Amino acid sequence: MNTRLRQDAIVRYLRRTGATTVADLAQEVGASRRTILRDLNSLRDEGFVIHSEPGRGGGLQLDPQSVQTTTRLSVAEVFALLISVASMRAAGGLPFSDLADQGLAKIEKALPPEKLRDLRRFLDCLYVGQLAPQVDISDLGEMDADLLAAFEPAFLKQLRLQFSYCDAKGVVTQRDVEPQAMLILPPVWYLVAWDPARQDFRHFRMDRISAPECVEGTSFRRRHVPFKSDVRPLQPASA
Amino acid sequence: MNTRLRQDAIVRYLRRTGATTVADLAQEVGASRRTILRDLNSLRDEGFVIHSEPGRGGGLQLDPQSVQTTTRLSVAEVFALLISVASMRAAGGLPFSDLADQGLAKIEKALPPEKLRDLRRFLDCLYVGQLAPQVDISDLGEMDADLLAAFEPAFLKQLRLQFSYCDAKGVVTQRDVEPQAMLILPPVWYLVAWDPARQDFRHFRMDRISAPECVEGTSFRRRHVPFKSDVRPLQPASA
DNA sequence: TTAATGATGCCAAAACCTGGCACCATTAAG
DNA sequence: CTTAATGGTGCCAGGTTTTGGCATCATTAA
Numbered sequence: 001m002n003t004r005l006r007q008d009a010i011v012r013y014l015r016r017t018g019a020t021t022v023a024d025l026a027q028e029v030g031a032s033r034r035t036i037l038r039d040l041n042s043l044r045d046e047g048f049v050i051h052s053e054p055g056r057g058g059g060l061q062l063d064p065q066s067v068q069t070t071t072r073l074s075v076a077e078v079f080a081l082l083i084s085v086a087s088m089r090a091a092g093g094l095p096f097s098d099l100a101d102q103g104l105a106k107i108e109k110a111l112p113p114e115k116l117r118d119l120r121r122f123l124d125c126l127y128v129g130q131l132a133p134q135v136d137i138s139d140l141g142e143m144d145a146d147l148l149a150a151f152e153p154a155f156l157k158q159l160r161l162q163f164s165y166c167d168a169k170g171v172v173t174q175r176d177v178e179p180q181a182m183l184i185l186p187p188v189w190y191l192v193a194w195d196p197a198r199q200d201f202r203h204f205r206m207d208r209i210s211a212p213e214c215v216e217g218t219s220f221r222r223r224h225v226p227f228k229s230d231v232r233p234l235q236p237a238s239a
Numbered sequence: 240m241n242t243r244l245r246q247d248a249i250v251r252y253l254r255r256t257g258a259t260t261v262a263d264l265a266q267e268v269g270a271s272r273r274t275i276l277r278d279l280n281s282l283r284d285e286g287f288v289i290h291s292e293p294g295r296g297g298g299l300q301l302d303p304q305s306v307q308t309t310t311r312l313s314v315a316e317v318f319a320l321l322i323s324v325a326s327m328r329a330a331g332g333l334p335f336s337d338l339a340d341q342g343l344a345k346i347e348k349a350l351p352p353e354k355l356r357d358l359r360r361f362l363d364c365l366y367v368g369q370l371a372p373q374v375d376i377s378d379l380g381e382m383d384a385d386l387l388a389a390f391e392p393a394f395l396k397q398l399r400l401q402f403s404y405c406d407a408k409g410v411v412t413q414r415d416v417e418p419q420a421m422l423i424l425p426p427v428w429y430l431v432a433w434d435p436a437r438q439d440f441r442h443f444r445m446d447r448i449s450a451p452e453c454v455e456g457t458s459f460r461r462r463h464v465p466f467k468s469d470v471r472p473l474q475p476a477s478a
Numbered sequence: 479t480t481a482a483t484g485a486t487g488c489c490a491a492a493a494c495c496t497g498g499c500a501c502c503a504t505t506a507a508g
Numbered sequence: 509c510t511t512a513a514t515g516g517t518g519c520c521a522g523g524t525t526t527t528g529g530c531a532t533c534a535t536t537a538a
Binding site (some may be wrong): 260261262272273276279280291292293294295296297298299 | 480481482483484485486
C-alpha cells in the first residue's frame with residue numbers, strides 16, 4: 001500500500017469512527033504504530049486538524065472542518081456514487097474497489113465541507129447485508145494493477161494473452177488465449193476466452209491468473225460467447 | 240522536493256508560460272530531463288492534456304481545457320467508479336443508480352475523449368451475473384427523490400418520521416417512528432426505526448413506505464441497533 | 479545534413495519509507 | 509501511589525521507490 005493511499009484511508013477511518021486510537025488505526029490500515037504517527041504528522045502538515053490526547057481514555061479525533069476546495073458535482077450525485085462504490089465493496093471486495101474509493105476521496109474533497117459533513121453523518125446510518133458467500137480473494141487486491149494493465153490492450157487491440165493459470169486442483173498450466181469477455185459473479189471475476197489449442201471457450205478465475213502478458217503482433221476475431229440467460233451486459237443503459 | 244509537489248509545479252509552470260520545453264522544465268523545477276518526462280506521463284494519466292511536438296521548434300503546451308478539471312482523477316479511478324456504478328445497476332437496479340450515472344457522466348467529461356472511448360469499448364467486454372433473486376422494485380425508482388428528501392433531515396436533525404406503510408399482507412397503517420438506520424439487503428432497502436408506540440425496533444421496506452414526512456420540532460436519541468452479525472456498516476472499510 | 483527536441487528502455491546509485499526498539503510524558507483507573 | 513493505556517520522538521537496519529545518466533530512436537525545422 002502506497003503512502004498516499006494509506007493516508008487517505010486514515011482520513012476516511014477517522015471521519016467514519018469519529019474518535020479512535022493509534023493502535024486501532026495501525027490495525028485497520030495494516031501498518032505499524034510508528035508509521036501511523038508519521039502519517040498523522042504529514043496530514044497535519046497538509047492542513048488536516050487532528051486532535052489528540054495522550055493517556056488512558058485519550059485518543060484521536062479529526063476536526064471535520066479541515067477539508068476544503070471547490071465543487072462540480074451535486075451532493076446527491078456524490079451520495080449516489082458513494083452508495084454504489086460502498087455497496088460494491090460490501091458485496092465482497094470486488095477488484096478495483098480500492099481505486100474507486102481513492103477516486104471518491106478526491107471527489108469528496110471537492111464538496112463544501114458543510115455538505116460533506118452532512119453526507120458523512122447520513123452515510124453513517126447505512127448498513128448493508130452480505131450479498132454473496134464469502135470467498136477468499138485475499139491476493140486479488142495486489143494483482144489489480146497488473147491485470148488491468150495487461151487486459152486493457154488485450155481487449156482493445158484484440159491481442160492474444162499469455163499467462164500461467166492455477167486450476168482448482170492446484171495444477172499450474174501455461175495458457176495462450178483470445179480474450180473475449182470478462183464475467184463477474186460477485187465476488188469472483190472470470191476471464192472468458194477462446195483457447196485456440198483446445199478449439200473451445202474456457203473461463204479463468206482472475207485470482208488464479210498470474211504473469212499476464214499481451215502477445216504483440218497477434219490479432220483475432222471476436223466470437224459470440226454462449227452465455228447463460230441470467231448473464232447480462234454490464235454496460236449501463238443510459239450513460 | 241516531493242513527486243507530487245514537483246508535478247504540481249510543472250502544471251503551474253505550463254499554465255504560466257503557455258509553452259516550453261522539457262529541458263526548460265527540468266531547469267525550472269530542478270530535476271532531470273528523464274524525471275520530467277516521467278512526470279508528464281503521470282500527469283497525462285491523470286487526465287491533463289499536454290500537447291508535445293518533437294523536433295526543432297517543437298515543445299510542450301498544456302491544453303487549458305484540461306486545467307478546469309480540478310478534481311484530478313486518473314483513468315483507472317474513473318474506470319473503477321464506472322465498474323462500481325454499472326455493477327450496481329446490473330445487480331438489480333438499486334435506488335440512486337440514475338443519480339450515480341449522472342454524476343459519472345460529469346466525471347467522464349473531464350477525461351480526454353480518446354481515453355473515454357477506450358474505456359467504453361473495454362466496458363463492452365464486461366458482463367455480470369445475477370446477484371440476488373429478482374424482486375419487484377419497479378416503483379422504487381420514482382420514489383427516490385421523495386424518500387431522500389424526507390430521510391435526510393430525519394437522520395441529520397434526528398426528527399421523527401411519519402409515513403403510511405403497507406405491510407406484507409397489504410394492510411396499510413400510519414407510522415410515527417424514530418429513524419435509526421438504513422439496511423440494504425440487495426436489492427431491497429429497509430428503514431430501521433424505533434417505534435415509540437410499540438417500544439421496540441421495527442424495519443420497513445422502502446418500497447412500501449409512502450408519503451414520508453419529517454415532524455418538525457421533535458427530537459430523539461440514537462439507539463444501538465441490534466443487528467445480526469452478518470450486517471456491517473456500508474461506509475467503506477479502509478483501502 | 480544537422481541540431482534540437484520528444485520519447486523510451488535500462489541500470490546503478492541515491493533517496494525515501496517502514497517497522498522495530500527504547501524511551502518519555504500524560505492520563506485515568508484501581 | 510502504582511499501573512496500564514495512550515500519544516509522541518529519536519534512532520537505525522533493511523527494503524522499496526525514485527532518480528539521473530546513458531544509449532538510442534523518431535521527428536522536425538533550419
